Amino acid sequence: MSGKPTVPAPRAASAPYGPCVLLKHGEVFLKGHNRHRFVERLHDNLRVALRGVGGSTWIKSAQNVTVLGGQVPQEALVERARRVIGFNSVEPAIRVPSTLEEINRAAVEALRAVSADRPGRGFAVRVKRRDKQFPLTSSRMAAQVGARVLEEVTGLHVDLTRPDVLLTIEIDRKETYLSWTRHPGVTGLPVGSSGRALVLLSGGYDSPVAAHRAMRRGLACEFVHFSGAPYTNPSSVYKAYALARELNRYQPPGRLHVIALGKAQKQLAVVGAGRLQVVAQRRLMVRTASALAARTGAQALVTGDSLGQVASQTLANLVAVDEASDLPILRPLIGWEKQEIIDEARSLGTADISILPDEDCCQLLAPPRASTRAGLPHLRAVEKRLDLDEVTEALLDHIQVMLPGEEDGTVPAAPASCTAPAPV
Known part of the structure; x- marks a missing residue:
């Protein structure tokens, strides 16, 4: 570090x-x-x-x-x-x-x-x-x-x-x-003094603000972004790269790991996840991120969840997601309102990136009405129809690794296209 x-x-x-x-x-x-x-x-x-x-x-x-x-x-x-x-x-x-x-x-x-x-x-x-x-x-x-x-x-x-x-x-x-x-100044504890964490970085407002809050508590952060590839375009990857590059202004640069989740999402839909699709794929994300953290030395996962903000963030669903992780999941924004998060994103400089259009993997194959109280027995029944260890290993075997911000000390202009950056 x-x-x-x-x-x-x-x-x-x-x-x-x-x-x-x-x-x-x-x-x-x-x-x-x-x-x-x-x-x-x-x-x-x-x-x-x-x-x-x-x-x-x-x-x-x-x-x-x-x-x-x-x-x-x-x-x-x-x-x-x-x-x-x-x-x-x-x-x-x-x-x-x-x-x-x-x-x-x-x-x-x-x-x-x-x-x-x-x-x-x-x-x-x-x-x-x-x-x-x-x-x-x-x-x-x-x-x-x-x-x-x-x-x-x-x-x-x-x-x-x-x-x-x-x-x-x-x-x-x-x-x-x-x-x-x-x-x-940017008050808080020096980055790295509290250990290492892996941030689940989407293209929205929440997760970049959560990452910055984690850094201010002394956590050195790496990032993992789940795209909907091959069923979505690379716009979300570009946004994740730009967000990670902006966040790396505040710490010794952390790597961005990009994982194509689309095929695994389709597998969940095929085995009948139904209204449990969103929570099931969130469980798959944290399961995969937890395995990735073990490889990178991270001691916790960080998400941008805010209690009750969307269907996947009800207390019952957060508990169901936590059960799939081997590591603690830190949620710095758990009690924040949406406007508070947006205001913080503007002050950080991430808001202009987050508002850009993209194809979010969370919306891929999402049911018209997601379950707000996903029960663990039902989720486990869906997951038993898949070989989760095999699915997770396949996802980890095809990671794209980038180091946003290492090439120079500048901040990127807001992306004007959806061309994904090359891996390093």
Whole structure:
């Protein structure tokens, strides 16, 4: 799971003064004696996100903060860092020596630029001393810097209650960081710190949001997509590839496994699944995914199920599906409403892909009225008419494996055609 930067990070002591990025830790801050393991995982994921950024980079640890810099435009560092799950905030900053004169000079220059861009704004200064040997207390230092800014910068006024610009100064023993812009990070646990999972990825809104929620709880995710091939066109595969590529922006890239389910679905229909068809094929999916997970090292399955949203997601049917899996099935969206899921998909950037038309395998051979209370005895009776082990092995023997997003660090444009991507 760990990656390496394009150029090995130099020792922190040799990192130059100047622009950098402060990355404030999220839940990692709450960890106890094993906190260092979570921080190491966080930094490994950050290095992976920095691949191909276009220059050398360095990473430095401070108290509950990671400092990122390098010979790369600050905006590019911010953009890459905002993808990494586990940081509470991402703050462009200036790094200067911890002397009164250097701190004052940097504060004046920063707020002069702010005033030139938009005069008449209110500002405040907040100081945090990590180095308690610094000669001024935090409150005295904030007052001193504020007075220096008022003296040398025109077009600003003090507003301690609701400032337009909040200049934050964090003083360490050798260096000080000044920041005045704060971007929200993707909070949660570092991807990979909680283990590995296999996501059943469809082309809809739900499963990509569930995958992202699983990542935020520290799960490194691979994906499996069941298509209706050979009875459907490849549009759903294209969508699954684009969705997995978008999701891989937030983690070291996970593979996409594509399984053609169409013939197995037809077998279920031929042996008389009837109103149980949808639940029976869902059981076949999780049975196959569970076997695939054993091959890939995943410890759980993740689905986008929301309780009662559709006929296959009633409590009785979810229980019936769970029984077919050897692994726990995690459902991060179990209590979410549909609109909540759609709103989250829009914020992630997956919604524009999910709305594209496709031929969903779940609709293939679906009965006019699906059972909402599929009983296990009836399902087992249908499945006994097939050799499920043989069916599962046949499905696994013809998997297409892809690695979306590994070829570059960009996000794909919304697919305009239904041509399936080539396997890797």
